Amino acid sequence: MQRFVIRRLGALAVTLLFSSFVIYGAMYLAPGTPESFLVQGRTVSPEVLASIRAQYGLDDPFLLRYWHWLTGVLTGDLGESLTTRQDVASLLASRIPTTVWLTAYAALLIVVFGVVAGVVAGLRGGLLDTAVLLGSSVGFAVPTFFAALLLMSVFSVTLGWFPVFGAGSGFSDRILHLTLPAVALALPAAAVVARITRTAVVEERDTEHVSVALARGVPWRTVARRHIVRNAMLPVTTIVGVNIAALVAGATVVEHAFTLDGVGALLINAVQQKDFAVVQAVALVLVAVFGVVNLVIDVLYAVIDPRVQLGGESA
Amino acid sequence: MSVLELDDVRLAVPHPSGDRTLLRGVSLSVAPGEALGLVGESGSGKSMTLRTVLRTEPRGAHVAGRVLLDGRDVRGLGPAELRRVRAESLAMISQDPRAALNPLLRVSRFLVEGLCDARGDDERTATRRARDLLAQVGIADVDRCMNSYPHQLSGGMLQRVVIAAAVAGSPRLLLADEPTTALDVTTQSEVMAILDEQRRERGMSMIFVTHDLELASAVCDRIAVMYAGEIVEISTPERLHAAPRHPYTRLLLDSRPSLTARAPVLPVIPGRPVAAYEVGGGCAFAGRCPWSEPGCTDGEIPLVRDGDRAVRCAREEELAGELAHATGTEATA
CATH class of the missing domain: 1.10.3720.10 (MetI-like)
Structure with missing residues (x-):
């Protein structure tokens, strides 16, 4: 019984890892970009846009960003909400x-x-x-x-x-x-x-x-x-x-x-x-x-x- | 008085094209301590006869006739009385022990349930009794068996468990429906021996359903041969073998493989078995009978009793000598 539960928990971890990749990737395939939401339709200079992209690491390669995010998740840091600037973990907890x-x-x-x-x-x-x-x-x-x-x-x-x-x-x-x-x-x-x-x-x-x-x-x-x-x-x-x-x-x-x-x-x-x-x-x-x-x-x-x-x- | 008496029991089940008759008036009696064999082809109504005694016939079946258990008509019992009769006077051993036990419950539960929940014994006594019974039916490791789930035991072991459960309450009558058919040959004889021993020790009566004439002859005091939903002959095994009185019995005996003589081709009964609902007037076997005459298909042919034997054949007296000696294949030749 114990061995079964442990094995199943291991399988669950693998499932989570795999689905985390799919989830992370899916957001980038969806239309619209986060920075366009952040500027909320205002016309901003390309410099401002670039600084926003740099701040959120949006210019990094996909896999690197995924890796940053994943290591964060594993240490309990789910990141920060783009809209409310709140810690996602505490947002979720509430x-x-x-x-x-x-x-x-x-x-x-x-x-x-x-x-x-x-x-x-x-x-x-x-x-x-x-x-x-x-x-x-x-x-x-x-x-x-x-x-x-x-x-x-x-x-x-x-x-x-x-x-x-x-x-x-x-x-x-x-x-x-x-x-x-x-x-x-x-x-x-x-x-x-x-x-x-x-x-x-x-x-x-x-x-x-x-x-x-x-x-x-x-x-x-x-x-x-x-x-x-x-x-x-x-x-x-x-x-x-x-x-x-x-x-x-x-x-x-x-x-x-x-x-x-x-x-x-x-x-x-x-x-x-x-x-x-x-x-x-x-x-x-x-x-x-x-x-x-x-x-x-x-x-x-x-x-x-x-x-x-x-x-x-x-x- | 007989332990069991069936008096003209008829059974029909509903079918889209009208009711289908499965039993066409079965009458038989079982004396105290007697073992009666019920033999016949598949679909001849052997199992259905047992089910009318236990009242486990298919839902919606119409049953007529009387089934007297110690003089009391089982067919007329109310639910509470029926449950008492089932718990105390009757016991059934079915073909497939694996299907008879709940796969999710331990063997101990199955055994104790029949004594506790059905008969009202207390749990401790019932458990002790269950253990004794398992030892009696030849189970070596009683502890292991009691704690096992059905899927952990072999078919032979399970059938012993079922036999132990059946004899647990020392019922008046055992109803054994091909109890060894699902087992392999070596286990068959062991299980059969245990069943016979348990039954004799307790002086229980038994109806033993089988299509194995030899097995029935070895175990039973009398044998009833069924064909198309009715009994065609009742006799002792010795007389049945020496001098069968019904052509069907004769042909059934001929179509067994002999241990001594090598037959190049095993004789078979011509034609195919007739279902009870297909029978018209007269003798059900007439269509396949080498001795049949035009008169055989007229009217109802009664089961004629003669001492402890009975036969249902229109030409019974004329054929008596011939059937005892000639074989069916010679008659057709």
Whole structure:
């Protein structure tokens, strides 16, 4: 197990290194240059432009700049924002809590509602099953941005139950502020998870070991819990993991819609302003989160399924 | 009184083109301590017969007739009673032990579950009992086996585990559905011997489903031959071999490879097996029977009982002598 985790962390480091290069390169391929943003459309003399380029090292060869940036990142220096002149690391640190709260809340909603709805639909069948199938189709079809607007207009504007914007401070205030954003963010993923869970439960219900257990007189509740739901959790774990990892990226839309000061909103602004340092840092964080979540899922997988051998031969 | 009595059990499953009959009136009885073999080709309804006893027939199947277990009709039991009967009076051993165990749970869980969750024994007693049983079915390293997951054990080991689980509660009746088919030949005989020994020690009755007539003859007190969803002959193994009364049995015996005589070509039964739902009027086997006459395809042919044997053939009396001596291939020649 330990060896497996260490090996996977090594692989993650390689992934991060590779994606850092791609991320760094992509910004230069995109149209527009940072110095043109810095001068903000004013006409400046070529000398001023040259001094700006020199100050930010924009005239150095690409690989050299990449190397400077990479060594900086490795020592914890993510650079300085072009627009606000703030340290990117502290900028990021100030934005992370909101995004963490938002995605954790949404992840909880996905697990609770998606998995529970799927299990109930798969075990009970009938009208409940139809309702869950229908609900998940709707949940999946509604675009997140539209869902956000709809939730806001119904629950914030019309009913006045929840605040329209802001992330709140303190636990209960945060929960209150983040409920609608989290619901909007979780909706499509919860729909997918519910559907996959239902299918997995239905498939597992029809396996021979389940009918053997029932034919031995093991009570239905025990069979459902120990044999059906537990086994069905294998595919569900994978799909929940992928969806939770994707939440961090999906948060950008929701943060924008609800004007939350999270990492996603930071990313959108930074892209619009060609704020290289910030975009690179945020993208790197997204990749890292994705990798870590997937690692956690793989470990969980081995916990659930004894046939999965972590770390190869000697695990 | 019989442990089990099937009285004209019929079963049909829904199909897009109308219901399909799989059992066309199966009647049999199993005495206390008796082993009854159920032989026949694939699709003749052997397994389905077992499933009507355990009530694990396919969803949506229509079942008619009575299945009396110690005089009580299993078909009419409520969910709670059915669960009790399954936990206490019946035990099933299926073909593929690998599919019978949950791959995610340890063997100990499988064994203990049948005693604890099904019968209500306490966990400590159940665990001790499970360990004893594993030792009894010839497992050397009980600790290792208890802590193993199914994928870590061989098919033979797993089938021993399944046998241990089946006899754990000393049920009245064992339902064994080709318990050795999925195993390799050397393991087959070991597992079969263990099953037989466990059963005899506890005085349990058994229905043993197989398509291996020799194996059934070695293990069972009586053999019922099934064809197209009904029983065509019931007899003791000795009499079945010496003097079969139904043409199908005769041909089945002829088509076995002999250990002593070398046959250049193994005789086969002409035609193909008929499914129960394809049978029209009269004898289901008439189309493939070398002794069939025009009269064979008229009306229902009853299972005629004669002491402890029974046969379902319109020409039973005329053919009695001929079937005992002649072989089917000679008859066709």
